[in-house]
Amino acid sequence: AQSVTQLDSHVSVSEGTPVLLRCNYSSSYSPSLFWYVQHPNKGLQLLLKYTSAATLVKGINGFEAEFKKSETSFHLTKPSAHMSDAAEYFCVRGDSGAGSYQLTFGKGTKLSVIP
Amino acid sequence: EAGVAQSPRYKIIEKRQSVAFWCNPISGHATLYWYQQILGQGPKLLIQFQNNGVVDDSQLPKDRFSAERLKGVDSTLKIQPAKLEDSAVYLCASSFYPSGGGRTDTQYFGPGTRLTVL
Numbered sequence: 001a002q003s004v005t006q007l008d009s010h011v012s013v014s015e016g017t018p019v020l021l022r023c024n025y026s027s028s029y030s031p032s033l034f035w036y037v038q039h040p041n042k043g044l045q046l047l048l049k050y051t052s053a054a055t056l057v058k059g060i061n062g063f064e065a066e067f068k069k070s071e072t073s074f075h076l077t078k079p080s081a082h083m084s085d086a087a088e089y090f091c092v093r094g095d096s097g098a099g100s101y102q103l104t105f106g107k108g109t110k111l112s113v114i115p
Numbered sequence: 116e117a118g119v120a121q122s123p124r125y126k127i128i129e130k131r132q133s134v135a136f137w138c139n140p141i142s143g144h145a146t147l148y149w150y151q152q153i154l155g156q157g158p159k160l161l162i163q164f165q166n167n168g169v170v171d172d173s174q175l176p177k178d179r180f181s182a183e184r185l186k187g188v189d190s191t192l193k194i195q196p197a198k199l200e201d202s203a204v205y206l207c208a209s210s211f212y213p214s215g216g217g218r219t220d221t222q223y224f225g226p227g228t229r230l231t232v233l
Binding site for chain 2: 036041042043044045046049090092097100101102103105106107108
């Protein structure tokens with residue numbers, strides 16, 4: 001089965017410092033990859049998605065991710081953390097099957113931002 | 116545009132009772148998904164509908180879970196009887212395009228229903 005691995009369950013950064021959330025995916029002929037964010041008691045919100053058009057993907061709120069096929073990685077970064085970035089982040093892969101499209105979620109990385 | 120609506124937001128029941136969750140997707144979205152998110156884990160797909168037909172229910176525990184989307188719009192997910200391990204957040208999502216065919220489509224999620232089974 002296809003999978004994604006989020007390498008850190010919890011990341012803590014100071015406000016104004018860079019954010020790096022790491023994600024590796026199991027190899028596939030053509031993965032679609034996403035990052036979603038989940039704030040407490042809120043629904044999942046799409047940050048960005050990779051669909052093979054460009055390896056560097058820019059998302060909302062200043063986040064971006066780079067697809068590296070040689071490393072099977074799709075790490076999420078942001079130059080400067082803001083307090084409002086504190087949330088749970090999920091790396092997700094999408095796979096098409098026979099008439100279906102399935103998202104497989106990583107276990108999540110909780111981001112804490114220290115004032 | 117309005118987002119994916121879910122109700123109730125919270126539900127507490129005793130084990131062996133039954134419970135139902137409701138979801139109304141974004142207007143015009145063909146595909147609807149139900150996910151289960153256990154505390155500390157990522158969401159896991161339970162069932163996927165395209166219009167009013169099921170396209171994937173391979174991970175749905177069919178002995179106790181059922182779901183329907185009769186008119187191809189809103190959907191209900193039912194658990195009967197509930198077990199302690201069913202305590203989780205149940206998320207509904209929808210996407211515009213019919214699934215499959217290699218198309219990558221964004222899924223929009225509702226706020227979820229938090230179920231506690233005592």
